Amino acid sequence: MKRDGDMMLSTPKIKSSGIIVEYDGKRALHGIDLDIYPNEVTALIGPSGCGKSTFLRCINRMNDVIDNCKVSGRLMIDDTDVYDPEIDVVELRARVGMVFQKPNPFPKSIYDNVAYGPRIHGLTENKDDMDRIVKKSLKRAGLWDEVSERLDDKALGLSGGQQQRLCIARAIAVNPDILLMDEPCSALDPIATSIIEELINELRERFTIVIVTHSMQQAARVSQKTGYFHLGNIIEYGETNDIFTRPQNEQTEAYISGRIG
């Protein structure tokens, strides 16, 4: 576990400064300043409607597809300005993978689900290479042993937890640096959840992970840093250990101890 001082030393992977999001002129985020560090799991917690998912979707510009949604401020990934009009959103999303709340595999075969990303990004033309990418991605997502015999089966025939791991495999198949997870376990049972949590812990070595979660236990279990959102503001951000054991802010403390939420 890192100490407080280290936070300032390493360079942040994602640097958000003054991110404001407006839906139809109504502010959902009031200027978020947040640094997210590489090879760590950063958990975003807070009550419903606090803007944590909205912030997550800013990172790979998924808010672009929502009509009347306006994002201002500055969000840097490494040295790239995400909201630079010159930037290619498709390329950005290849660097920033996303896993959604409900498992949403394509209604295709397991193989095609994983191969879709590499295929559209032209990562390989070669069947053998593609097989390798699919195998590697499924292995990393901890799904390979369960599906290696039936790659051509429909993805929708898998269980909920398997589907969610397939979605993770699909996201990492295009070799991103960052993985965004929007409440990835909220539709899963406790066993499937613990498998995914273990997986997140392993994936941390290769990816920078930002996870939005409703479960504080989950945040405490999987993350190294935690940010507490409330009504479109980031109230407190720091080492997960500190946030959960000695929160600086009253609101944070109230939420964590279950008095508000």
Place this chain on the structure above:
Amino acid sequence: MTDQATQTAQSKHLKKRYRAEKRFKFFGLAAICSAAGILLVLLGGLTQMSIPAFTHHYVTLDIAIPETIIQAEQVTDLAAMRKVNWRGMVRQSLRNEFPEVTDRRGKRAIGNLLSGGAGDALRDKVLIDPTIIGSTVAVALPLSDDVDLLLKDLIDRSLPEENRVISDRELTFIDHLEAADRIDRRIAWFLFTSGDSREAEMAGLRSAAVGTLLTMLVTLLFSFPLGVMAAIYLEEIAPKNRLTDLIEVNINNLAAVPSIVFGLLGLAVFINFFHLPRSAPLVGGMVLALMTLPTIIIATRAALAAVPPSIREAALGVGASPIQVIFHHVLPLAMPGILTGTIIGLAQAAGETAPLLMIGMMAFIVDTPMWIDDKATVLPAQIYMWANNPERAFQAKTAAGIICLMVFLLLMNALAIYLRKKYEKRW
């Protein structure tokens, strides 16, 4: 209120609710039953009416075809074939059956027992097999529509002669032929193999059916890509603003425009302005395509909107461009719905007559159209024209035409269901 009173009130309310549910179920069942009953009566009546049209009576005669009339090698020569008096030949052979009749009127009456198309039957036989020239062959010749109706018991023999289309003398001729076992009832293949005709017994659906097929082809080729593309643009790509709202309202209104208006538009724009051929499936198909467009657009938009947003998010999340999201994921998932909408639109168009009236497709067409710029008519128009004919034989023809149109539509729907299932299996 006491607990007891509350309970009785509750159980009363519950009973009332059950009764209402039962009543509703009964009404639903009654509606379905009456609809099915009406359909059954309609279909039953039509089928019964159409049955006589599917068979026809033929008289078999031995006809000598002398080489002096035509040579075997001349068979392919249209002009030479046309010079031969086939009609006279068949009439003469029938007269030979009655050597005792010598007066002009009697001879003519005998000749009139045969259909006007009987000569063609002989000609066709020679065309198929020229080697029969120079010999005597047995040929089955169609009888006239009135004789046919009489033999089908659709004309009452007991009526006084002046009220009957067939005279007493003609009756004796027919009875004579029947007694000699020369007359038999056959399946009326010409109903499907020949075009329209003034002679009720010779009229067929072929030209109209081919005309319908060609028209539908044009309609499909114009309306499907246009409709689907328009729907994709409006639903997936276009920004939501006043202009697109206006377009949407207009498309919905277009679906309710009377079809004759589309016919007028076709006449004014396609024929008078662009000088496209009149009475052709090309123009007919284009007019019907305009009519079908709103149906396809509305159905396609509904099908696109029904694709779960999670699929779009998933595809966007792995870095698909908006167009890739549409063509790789949304469109294939919406395809069954789109196909259903298209088929419904096409079936509607196939049964349409009013717009085609304006562009001259309500026409007497004997020759089968070969391509989309030939003169043609369509099945519903053909049915309408037959229904307008005074000859009694056309009544059965009309019913048979309706049955054929319905079978045509049924086949189209079957094709749609097959395609849908096939598409769905890919997923």
